[in-house]
Amino acid sequence: MAATLPGAGQAARHAELIEPSTEECRVRFLGHGIGRLAIDTPEGPFVAATPSSTVRSPLGRHPIRTTAVGADVAYEVDHIDEALSQRWSVLIRGRAWAVTDPDIVHRLQALAYSGPRAGGERGMWVSLDPRSITGRRIAVR
Amino acid sequence: MYPNDGFRELDRSECLGLLATVPVGRIVHTRHALPAVLPVNFCLDADFAVLLRTSEDSELACAIDGAVVAFEADEVDAAAHSGWSVVVTGRATVVTDPDEHRRLSRTGPLSWVASPKEAFIRIESELVTGRELVGGRTVYGVDLQS
Numbered sequence: 048m049a050a051t052l053p054g055a056g057q058a059a060r061h062a063e064l065i066e067p068s069t070e071e072c073r074v075r076f077l078g079h080g081i082g083r084l085a086i087d088t089p090e091g092p093f094v095a096a097t098p099s100s101t102v103r104s105p106l107g108r109h110p111i112r113t114t115a116v117g118a119d120v121a122y123e124v125d126h127i128d129e130a131l132s133q134r135w136s137v138l139i140r141g142r143a144w145a146v147t148d149p150d151i152v153h154r155l156q157a158l159a160y161s162g163p164r165a166g167g168e169r170g171m172w173v174s175l176d177p178r179s180i181t182g183r184r185i186a187v188r
Numbered sequence: 189m190y191p192n193d194g195f196r197e198l199d200r201s202e203c204l205g206l207l208a209t210v211p212v213g214r215i216v217h218t219r220h221a222l223p224a225v226l227p228v229n230f231c232l233d234a235d236f237a238v239l240l241r242t243s244e245d246s247e248l249a250c251a252i253d254g255a256v257v258a259f260e261a262d263e264v265d266a267a268a269h270s271g272w273s274v275v276v277t278g279r280a281t282v283v284t285d286p287d288e289h290r291r292l293s294r295t296g297p298l299s300w301v302a303s304p305k306e307a308f309i310r311i312e313s314e315l316v317t318g319r320e321l322v323g324g325r326t327v328y329g330v331d332l333q334s
Binding site for chain 1: 212214216217218221222223224225226227256257258260262264273275277300301302
């Protein structure tokens with residue numbers, strides 16, 4: 048249970064909030080493994096942690112898969128570095144499309160599963176057509 | 189073999205237990221009809237509501253007051269296909285009671301970026317779901333796929 052944190056009552060050190068360029072956001076995003084896919088549904092926002100570099104989504108196994116395809120979604124990755132007192136996050140937004148071309152699906156499967164799990168997993172591939180890439184970087188000195 | 193393709197569903201108490209082990213999660217809300225995701229510091233209140241701290245006039249506080257939001261936290265190792273993810277969905281409210289505000293100023297979550305007037309946001313843990321990812325290995329390190 049989270050209780051009083053050390054220094055909770057003190058003023059924060061000087062925090063610098065930066066909005067990185069689209070290019071920096073892209074670079075940080077491409078280097079990252081796990082992100083969160085967020086979709087708006089009538090019941091409220093839905094979010095699932097899912098790998099990014101493989102462009103694979105667990106949506107194929109989720110009951111709301113039909114809501115996601117064709118919808119505007121957001122995909123977020125972030126990293127918190129406590130040692131450097133730095134954190135960054137990148138948010139990609141756009142429309143989600145199901146990848147149905149069998150040649151492309153086959154190529155994605157091969158890229159994603161070259162190890163012992165090859166041929167093991169099925170599921171729907173979702174491609175995100177990015178409309179905007181934004182980010183934030185906070186450094187505390 | 190795992191019927192759900194390598195993960196198992198966690199029950200509410202398992203989820204809340206895991207949530208208490210990390211300091212940062214992500215608030216997921218709708219902004220201009222599009223979903224937005226933002227990492228934030230948080231902690232759990234005694235009744236397991238999620239508590240956030242933000243500047244009073246922040247876009248976030250305005251956007252989510254009274255709205256249903258999702259709050260997600262995870263610790264995932266992509267390479268090992270292991271870890272967990274928990275999502276709390278519920279209504280968010282800005283704390284207005286002065287006594288509550290005082291209490292949370294002492295015991296609530298830290299905010300990375302200080303601001304002159306801070307607000308606390310409560311997210312009721314109405315719906316709590318979570319998954320534990322399982323790598324294809326037993327606890328003894330034997331590859332289950334072979």
